[in-house]
Structure formats: structure tokens, C-alpha cells
Amino acid sequence: MSDQVLDVVGIGNAIVDVxxxxxxxFLDAQGLPKGAMTLIxxxxxxxxxxxxxxxxxxxxxxxxxxxxxxxSLGGRGAFIGKVRNDQLxxxxxxxxxxxxxxxxxxxxxxxxxxxxxxxxxxxDAQRTMGTYLGASVExxxxxxxxxxxxxxxxTYLEGYLWDAPAAKAAFIAAAEGAHRAGRKIAxxxxxxxxxxxxxxxxxxxxxxxxxxxxxxxxxxxxxYQVDGFDAALQKVRGHxxxxxxxxxxxxxxxxxxxxxxxxxxEPVQKVVDSTGAGDLYAAGFLHGYTKGRxxxxxxxxxxxxxxxVISHFGARPETSLAHxxxxxxxxx
Amino acid sequence: MSDQVLDVVGIGNAIVDVxxxxxxxFLDAQGLPKGAMTLIxxxxxxxxxxxxxxxxxxxxxxxxxxxxxxxSLGGRGAFIGKVRNDQLxxxxxxxxxxxxxxxxxxxxxxxxxxxxxxxxxxxDAQRTMGTYLGASVExxxxxxxxxxxxxxxxTYLEGYLWDAPAAKAAFIAAAEGAHRAGRKIAxxxxxxxxxxxxxxxxxxxxxxxxxxxxxxxxxxxxxYQVDGFDAALQKVRGHxxxxxxxxxxxxxxxxxxxxxxxxxxEPVQKVVDSTGAGDLYAAGFLHGYTKGRxxxxxxxxxxxxxxxVISHFGARPETSLAHxxxxxxxxx
Numbered sequence: 001m002s003d004q005v006l007d008v009v010g011i012g013n014a015i016v017d018v019x020x021x022x023x024x025x026f027l028d029a030q031g032l033p034k035g036a037m038t039l040i041x042x043x044x045x046x047x048x049x050x051x052x053x054x055x056x057x058x059x060x061x062x063x064x065x066x067x068x069x070x071x072s073l074g075g076r077g078a079f080i081g082k083v084r085n086d087q088l089x090x091x092x093x094x095x096x097x098x099x100x101x102x103x104x105x106x107x108x109x110x111x112x113x114x115x116x117x118x119x120x121x122x123x124d125a126q127r128t129m130g131t132y133l134g135a136s137v138e139x140x141x142x143x144x145x146x147x148x149x150x151x152x153x154x155t156y157l158e159g160y161l162w163d164a165p166a167a168k169a170a171f172i173a174a175a176e177g178a179h180r181a182g183r184k185i186a187x188x189x190x191x192x193x194x195x196x197x198x199x200x201x202x203x204x205x206x207x208x209x210x211x212x213x214x215x216x217x218x219x220x221x222x223x224y225q226v227d228g229f230d231a232a233l234q235k236v237r238g239h240x241x242x243x244x245x246x247x248x249x250x251x252x253x254x255x256x257x258x259x260x261x262x263x264x265x266e267p268v269q270k271v272v273d274s275t276g277a278g279d280l281y282a283a284g285f286l287h288g289y290t291k292g293r294x295x296x297x298x299x300x301x302x303x304x305x306x307x308x309v310i311s312h313f314g315a316r317p318e319t320s321l322a323h324x325x326x327x328x329x330x331x332x
Numbered sequence: 333m334s335d336q337v338l339d340v341v342g343i344g345n346a347i348v349d350v351x352x353x354x355x356x357x358f359l360d361a362q363g364l365p366k367g368a369m370t371l372i373x374x375x376x377x378x379x380x381x382x383x384x385x386x387x388x389x390x391x392x393x394x395x396x397x398x399x400x401x402x403x404s405l406g407g408r409g410a411f412i413g414k415v416r417n418d419q420l421x422x423x424x425x426x427x428x429x430x431x432x433x434x435x436x437x438x439x440x441x442x443x444x445x446x447x448x449x450x451x452x453x454x455x456d457a458q459r460t461m462g463t464y465l466g467a468s469v470e471x472x473x474x475x476x477x478x479x480x481x482x483x484x485x486x487t488y489l490e491g492y493l494w495d496a497p498a499a500k501a502a503f504i505a506a507a508e509g510a511h512r513a514g515r516k517i518a519x520x521x522x523x524x525x526x527x528x529x530x531x532x533x534x535x536x537x538x539x540x541x542x543x544x545x546x547x548x549x550x551x552x553x554x555x556y557q558v559d560g561f562d563a564a565l566q567k568v569r570g571h572x573x574x575x576x577x578x579x580x581x582x583x584x585x586x587x588x589x590x591x592x593x594x595x596x597x598e599p600v601q602k603v604v605d606s607t608g609a610g611d612l613y614a615a616g617f618l619h620g621y622t623k624g625r626x627x628x629x630x631x632x633x634x635x636x637x638x639x640x641v642i643s644h645f646g647a648r649p650e651t652s653l654a655h656x657x658x659x660x661x662x663x664x
Binding site for chain 1: 353381382384385386387388389390391400418419420423426427428430431445646648650
């Protein structure tokens with residue numbers, strides 16, 4: 001098993017989500033920018049949790065959600081991320097392993113508790129997040145399973161980890177290790193505010209290490225400091241081998257050299273909670289990519305996986321994406 | 333505030349539920365009797381959790397779910413139950429307080445962790461439970477807020493607590509305190525296996541202390557060791573002031589002296605997960621009862637609250653039951 005090829009290794013924050021429904025007035029009163037991810041410290045997390053309605057806990061983390069999607073599609077993979085040896089850490093570990101993924105990063109035995117993300121879902125299905133990174137920021141190069149990275153077709157990096165200095169160094173080490181083994185590196189920009197905090201180093205990372213970029217419209221515009229999607233699109237060409245730019249209900253654009261695809265969003269009966277839409281888009285795309293599908297089909301798989309996750313509460317798939325993809329692609 | 337009348341005080345196990353979808357073959361392989369609650373120890377809980385798919389964590393506990401329903405209907409109440417001072421205990425405390433309920437039972441600072449209930453939901457929406465009682469069994473008479481009990485119109489006792497000897501003594505103390513203050517005692521039998529374990533003492537409790545009994549068909553038949561619902565119905569008359577017997581989709585029967593009501597189940601578009609159906613039936617009924625509604629309307633309120641909770645995953649209401657009740661009762 002240890003020399004078996006993996007499809008994707010994901011590296012990201014190991015987070016348990018706490019989801020609750022709320023209204024706009026609450027977000028205003030708490031000063032939370034709607035639709036974005038705000039980093040919060042332990043004290044703020046406690047205060048914010050105290051004002052939150054009854055919650056539902058479910059394992060999350062952007063790259064971890066993506067990996068759960070890859071597993072649901074039938075891909076083989078591993079996740080690398082840091083929890084504490086506490087109850088929430090135990091939940092995270094159980095859930096990611098229960099999807100069939102390998103997860104061997106040792107839990108921290110001291111320091112801050114397992115990360116949590118307070119997610120406020122409004123009636124328009126938009127999600128607004130306050131993240132306490134906790135033990136997640138302890139992830140360092142020593143936690144990387146370089147053997148897994150070397151035997152994975154793609155190593156997928158979560159931009160959010162850029163907020164943790166030790167993880168940033170781990171990122172570079174992972175990218176170098178993957179490339180030495182002739183593998184690909186994918187990156188998601190994660191969040192426009194995250195891009196703003198780290199614009200210069202993201203651009204450097206992109207040019208030097210990234211083969212496959214995932215970004216939504218706000219993120220890619222923030223990266224290049226341009227106003228419109230088309231302007232950002234022109235800039236990203238040439239900065240990496242393949243760029244996957246998602247635009248919510250307006251679909252996605254896939255760029256690879258001279259190749260361009262415009263992929264429509266998959267119809268959804270009712271959008272319940274947009275948490276995880278980008279994560280699952282990446283899952284579908286990466287699954288297609290690692291199985292050698294053409295780029296348009298990769299985009300379709302992304303759209304199908306994203307449509308499933310936004311049709312219910314929570315950021316991990318609730319139905320077999322492999323069955324769903326088979327039905328949808330077969331029908332097309 | 334401390335002399336304000338409360339509608340209901342609930343006493344029960346303080347549990348965090350871990351829900352996961354599964355199939356019949358899994359239940360067979362794990363030897364779990366479908367539809368029932370099986371008590372498990374720490375080692376079995378760990379083993380069973382290891383075989384479980386990815387889970388969703390949400391505060392549970394039978395009487396706690398009922399109290400969350402009472403709060404959602406606009407009732408004032410308190411919950412008494414024991415958690416440990418750990419992360420799951422913090423989640424339980426947060427969630428029950430976030431519904432507006434008073435919850436002041438001090439957390440255990442040593443001993444077993446907060447209770448959890450592994451809930452396996454099959455495609456037919458039936459739930460099968462494995463409960464590790466953990467810190468819950470530490471509840472004793474010293475944890476009772478006798479002032480709250482004295483000022484609550486009804487004190488509602490969860491039959492499941494009968495599995496914990498110290499809690500059993502607390503039950504009797506609560507019942508005596510409530511009656512001294514001229515208040516009512518309600519009991520739910522909770523589970524047919526629970527009834528089987530404690531039949532004689534349940535019958536004694538019923539005759540000596542209970543004004544208002546909640547039981548489903550399997551439980552009441554187990555209590556009186558009879559085969560049919562009608563036979564059980566004849567037996568329970570005279571054993572307590574009011575008996576509320578629920579029969580799932582076949583509705584409920586309410587008995588009070590010579591008064592008898594047959595209340596139909598509320599139509600549900602799609603039953604997703606029956607977890608909490610009985611708990612929420614009790615919530616609706618108790619809310620009507622403490623607001624002085626007639627017994628038929630109490631039954632209708634129970635049916636409306638139960639219908640909401642079985643239409644989604646998890647055992648606590650996701651919409652305002654007060655609004656729902658207003659709309660449904662108004663429409664009738």
C-alpha cells in the first residue's frame with residue numbers, strides 16, 4: 001500500500017465547523033464581513049460563540065472538504081493537517097478517515113485546541129465565517145508525509161494556510177518535493193481577504209511553484225488588483241499551466257495555455273448553504289484531472305460536486321459523488 | 333427573574349448526538365437492535381465510532397430535545413443534566429442556553445467525559461442508537477435546582493435516566509419537591525428496552541408520582557406486558573391523571589379520566605430522520621398543557637412539533653415552532 005499511487009494529497013487547516021443560521025443584522029452587529037472568512041483569536045471565538053444560536057458541528061477545513069469530495073468521487077488520497085489531541089480533534093480525525101482518506105499527521109499534545117470555524121448561514125444561503133485557527137497553525141514541514149506527496153499525482157495546497165508562518169515553509173517544501181517526484185502542485189487562493197494579506201507572496205508562489213490554480217472571481221481580481229473578471233483572466237494566463245476560475249451561478253472558466261473552456265454551473269433546485277462550494281468544485285476538477293479526463297469534463301465534475309454540497313447544510317458531500325457524477329455525465 | 337414561573341423544567345441525560353447514515357447490514361453486523369437505544373460502555377463506544385461513517389454532531393438527549401422544543405414554541409424553561417467540563421460539554425451547554433433555556437447544572441470536573449449517542453439513520457428514516465452515558469450518570473439529587481422545580485408548572489422526567497442509580501433517587505426528590513409546590517410531574521418511558529430493564533419501578537413511579545405520562549406503543553405494551561395497543565390503553569387508565577400514547581404515523585391517543593382524544597399525525601412531505609419524534613411530540617403537548625390549552629389542541633401541538641423534527645436530520649427543531657404552530661393551528 002505504501003507504494004501505491006495516490007490521486008491527491010491535500011494540505012490545509014484541520015478545522016471543525018460550527019454551523020448556525022442567522023440574519024444580516026447579527027452579522028452587522030458582530031462586525032463580520034458577509035461572505036468572507038475573518039480570522040479570530042481565542043477570546044473573540046468564545047465571545048462570538050456565546051452570541052451564536054444552537055449549532056451543528058461537522059468536520060470542515062477547505063482542503064479537507066476538497067479531499068472528502070475526492071474520496072466520495074472514488075479517488076485515493078491523503079490529508080495533512082494539524083489537530084490537537086482533544087475531542088474536536090478526535091472528531092476531525094474520525095470523519096476524514098471514515099471517508100477512506102489517509103490521515104496520519106500526529107495530533108499536537110500541547111498548545112491551543114483544535115481549530116474551529118464559526119459559520120453563520122443567512123437566509124440567502126451565503127456563509128460568513130469566523131475562524132479560530134488553534135492547533136492548525138502548528139503545522140510545520142516536519143508534519144509533511146513526503147512519501148505520500150511524492151506518490152500523489154497532485155498535491156493540493158489551501159491558501160488559508162498562508163496565514164500560518166510555519167505552514168508557509170511547509171508549503172514550499174511540499175511543492176519542491178512534489179516537483180522533484182515529477183508531480184503537480186495545485187493551489188486554491190481560498191478567500192479575497194487572505195489574498196490581500198499575502199498578495200506578493202501568493203504571486204511568487206504561483207509563478208515559482210503552482211501548476212494548477214483554483215480561484216473565484218473575487219480572489220483572482222484581488223490577486224491582480226483589477227476590477228473585472230476579464231481583466232484578471234488575461235493576467236493569469238501564463239502565470240500557471242492551468243487556471244480554474246469559478247464564478248458561482250455564472251459557471252467557471254478553465255484556462256490552459258491556448259485552451260479555454262467556459263463551463264456552466266450545474267442547476268440546483270434550492271441553494272441551502274453555499275459553504276464548501278469552492279472546495280467541492282476543486283474536488284470534482286481534481287478528480288477528473290487525476291483520472292486523465294479532458295479539461296471541460298474536469299470542469300463539469302467540479303460543477304456537479306459543487307451543486308451537491310450547496311443543496312444542503314454543511315461543506316462535505318452527503319451523497320455518493322461517484323454515483324452522482326456517473327448519472328450526470330452519462331445524461332449529458 | 334428567580335421568582336418567575338417557568339413552564340417546564342426537564343431533567344435528563346445531557347448528550348451530544350453523533351449522526352450518520354448507514355444501512356441495515358451495518359446494524360446487523362454490529363448487533364444493534366434497529367429502532368432501539370442500546371447502552372454501550374466507553375470501549376464499545378470507541379469501537380463502534382471507529383466503524384461509523386463521517387458524522388454530524390448536534391446536541392441531543394431526550395428531555396433536552398423536548399426542552400429545546402418547548403423553548404422554540406415560546407415556553408420558558410430550564411434543563412437539569414450533567415456534562416463533563418470538556419469540549420462536548422461546552423457544546424451541549426452552549427446549544428441549550430442558545431435556545432433561551434436556563435441551564436445551570438455544574439459540569440463534572442473529573443470522571444467520564446460528556447455523554448454521546450451514536451445515531452445510525454437508515455434509508456427508511458429509522459434511527460438506531462448506541463448511547464455512552466459518560467458524565468450523565470453522575471447526576472444526583474445535589475444537582476437539582478429545587479427552586480426552579482418548585483416554580484415550574486411541570487417537571488418532565490426522562491425515563492432513560494432510570495438507568496443511572498443516583499439519578500433515580502434525584503427523580504423521586506424532584507417529584508416530591510414539585511408536588512409539595514402543587515406542581516405536576518410528567519414522565520416519558522423513553523424506550524421499550526429501558527421499560528423492560530425497570531418495569532416494576534416504573535410502575536411504582538407511575539402510580540406514586542406521575543401526573544402526565546408519555547409513551548409510544550412499544551413502550552406502553554412493554555410496561556403492561558400486553559400484546560396490543562388497545563389492551564395497554566385499558567391498563568393505563570387510572571394509573572395516572574393524563575396519558576399521552578403516541579403511535580408514529582398512526583397518530584396519538586390522549587387519555588384523561590373519562591376524556592379520550594384520538595389525534596392524527598401531521599402530514600409530512602418526506603420523513604428524513606425519525607430521531608426526536610417522541611421528544612418533540614412531548615414538547616408540543618407540554619407547551620399546550622402549560623398554556624392551558626384543551627387536551628386535543630395539546631395533542632395537535634405535539635403532532636406539529638414532531639412533524640417538523642422528522643422532516644430533517646437531527647433531533648432539535650430547525651424552524652420556529654411557535655410560527656409553525658400558529659400557522660397550522662390557525663389553518664385548521
